Amino acid sequence: MTISASHSSLGITNICCIGAGYVGGPTMAVIADRCPHLTVTVVDLNAERIAAWNDPDLSLLPVFEPGLDAVVGRARGRSLFFSTAVDEAIASADLVFLSVNTPTKTRGAGAGRASDLRWVEASARQVAAAATGHTIVVEKSTLPVRTAEAVKAILSASQGGTDSSKTFSVLSNPEFLAEGTAVSDLENPDRVLIGGEDPAAIEALASLYAHWVAPERILRTNLWSSELSKLTANAFLAQRISSINSIAAFCEATGADVQDVARAIGTDSRIGPRFLQSGPGFGGSCFQKDILNLVYLCQHYGLHEVAAYWEQVVALNDWQKQRIARLVVQRLFGTVSGKRIAVLGFAFKADTNDTREAPAIHICRDLLEEGAHLAIHDPKVPATQIARDLGQAPQHASSALGRDGSWELCDSPMEAANGADALLILTEWTAFRSLPWPDLAAVMRRPSWLFDARAIADADAARAAGFQVWQVGRG
Numbered sequence: 001m002t003i004s005a006s007h008s009s010l011g012i013t014n015i016c017c018i019g020a021g022y023v024g025g026p027t028m029a030v031i032a033d034r035c036p037h038l039t040v041t042v043v044d045l046n047a048e049r050i051a052a053w054n055d056p057d058l059s060l061l062p063v064f065e066p067g068l069d070a071v072v073g074r075a076r077g078r079s080l081f082f083s084t085a086v087d088e089a090i091a092s093a094d095l096v097f098l099s100v101n102t103p104t105k106t107r108g109a110g111a112g113r114a115s116d117l118r119w120v121e122a123s124a125r126q127v128a129a130a131a132t133g134h135t136i137v138v139e140k141s142t143l144p145v146r147t148a149e150a151v152k153a154i155l156s157a158s159q160g161g162t163d164s165s166k167t168f169s170v171l172s173n174p175e176f177l178a179e180g181t182a183v184s185d186l187e188n189p190d191r192v193l194i195g196g197e198d199p200a201a202i203e204a205l206a207s208l209y210a211h212w213v214a215p216e217r218i219l220r221t222n223l224w225s226s227e228l229s230k231l232t233a234n235a236f237l238a239q240r241i242s243s244i245n246s247i248a249a250f251c252e253a254t255g256a257d258v259q260d261v262a263r264a265i266g267t268d269s270r271i272g273p274r275f276l277q278s279g280p281g282f283g284g285s286c287f288q289k290d291i292l293n294l295v296y297l298c299q300h301y302g303l304h305e306v307a308a309y310w311e312q313v314v315a316l317n318d319w320q321k322q323r324i325a326r327l328v329v330q331r332l333f334g335t336v337s338g339k340r341i342a343v344l345g346f347a348f349k350a351d352t353n354d355t356r357e358a359p360a361i362h363i364c365r366d367l368l369e370e371g372a373h374l375a376i377h378d379p380k381v382p383a384t385q386i387a388r389d390l391g392q393a394p395q396h397a398s399s400a401l402g403r404d405g406s407w408e409l410c411d412s413p414m415e416a417a418n419g420a421d422a423l424l425i426l427t428e429w430t431a432f433r434s435l436p437w438p439d440l441a442a443v444m445r446r447p448s449w450l451f452d453a454r455a456i457a458d459a460d461a462a463r464a465a466g467f468q469v470w471q472v473g474r475g
């Protein structure tokens with residue numbers, strides 16, 4: 001909607017993005033790379049994060065994504081800038097992306113389901129106060145349907161003051177990138193979705209993407225369809241994972257192989273082969289949060305059966321994580337107390353350093369509760385992050401007290417396996433697909449177990465080296 005139509009030109013030269021996170025950073029880097037004539041400034045309140053984006057050593061960027069260092073290296077200092085000067089960047093921008101965090105509320109009405117919109121509101125208020133002239137405000141964050149109404153209300157309240165030329169258009173432009181493939185997703189998107197009511201603003205944003213995205217892939221809808229499409233896409237994708245994980249458990253009970261089943265159903269062109277990989281449950285900052293938000297909104301609109309339908313996708317996902325932790329304990333003679341378990345992978349998926357809602361957090365916490373000593377190895381996740389996620393500092397087994405669970409970080413699978421009763425693969429890092437089974441068996445206690453929650457290991461090679469093997473979905 002155009003709150004005021006007093007703007008004459010929508011030529012975009014200056015872009016500001018509020019939020020230098022997993023979405024704001026990579027998305028703006030690709031825009032700046034593909035549009036070298038623009039000035040794109042990514043701002044954040046978190047000075048440490050901005051400093052890391054500005055680090056001359058590109059291997060220290062705060063977000064790890066394959067190919068991102070090269071894109072930032074090309075654009076930074078030319079068309080791409082990272083700064084903590086939020087108001088200045090807003091004031092000189094023709095277009096402002098809101099790419100701030102929208103986690104699930106932890107307290108108050110809707111706690112555990114509704115999105116916490118305080119960062120969106122704060123950034124919209126900041127735009128309202130600092131903008132000059134006509135500004136296109138773009139919702140890049142994933143938001144509950146009809147949030148644009150609130151954004152418009154905040155922006156329009158700032159009009160009519162001393163600066164009568166201050167006007168706004170609000171668009172929704174949700175981001176569909178997946179972590180680990182962010183750069184290629186942004187460079188070759190299946191589609192770009194733009195929702196809005198102001199045709200000139202819609203076309204201004206579309207012309208930005210048109211520098212590298214084919215016109216037929218740029219979809220235009222109204223605001224509410226755009227907001228709801230993002231929640232729906234994530235709900236459908238997560239639903240596929242819960243569906244295949246439910247069948248994985250059934251395969252284990254019946255002697256079927258979930259990978260055969262996935263191939264058999266995935267060749268049906270109506271179903272398609274992607275997102276049918278069973279695993280330890282979906283993680284990441286989006287799926288659970290967005291489904292819970294959908295559930296909350298359905299309840300708000302009195303659609304209780306619809307809410308219950310989607311809620312089951314999350315319930316099945318929780319069950320999958322719990323059942324893997326329980327299964328490890330059962331197979332290790334009903335107790336893991338004082339036993340060393342090598343955990344391979346902590347990130348929620350391969351090729352990212354992100355651990356938000358990682359299944360590893362829940363599975364490791366359950367094993368710690370049972371008194372295990374976890375020797376964790378992940379190629380990208382640092383000890384500080386794991387300590388935050390597990391709520392306890394690392395501790396070597398020798399100094400661990402009594403029957404309390406403990407954990408330590410290891411530099412390699414071999415180091416983690418040393419003296420362990422079991423290997424537990426939780427993230428599908430490429431390196432874990434070809435492990436040195438005889439070498440691992442030689443340093444582990446017997447009987448040695450392999451629990452492969454991603455079904456990526458060479459189970460025959462592991463068995464030949466003397467391992468007992470459980471793989472998700474393989475009966």
Ligand code: NAD
Nearest residue numbers: 019020021022023044045046100101102119123141142175
């Ligand atoms: P993030 O937490 O990594 O980054 C958000 C950043 O916004 C933080 O660095 C925070 O400091 C900053 N911020 C918050 N309020 C601010 C303010 N008022 N001024 C300046 N900076 C502020 O989050 P993210 O993963 O980048 O996700 C951002 C949004 O994009 C969310 O709505 C998320 O649902 C959505 N999304 C995420 C992904 C993903 O893969 N992570 C994909 C698609 C969409």
Ligand code: UDX
Nearest residue numbers: 175176177178179275276277279282283284286348349
């Ligand atoms: C997701 C959506 O894919 C993306 O479009 C949206 O913008 C943000 O949320 P992301 O969470 O980064 O992206 O990664 P994704 O590849 O979707 O994986 C999510 C979780 O599902 C991971 O834990 C992954 O391991 C798991 N997964 C994915 C499976 O268990 N099996 C699969 O077949 C696919």
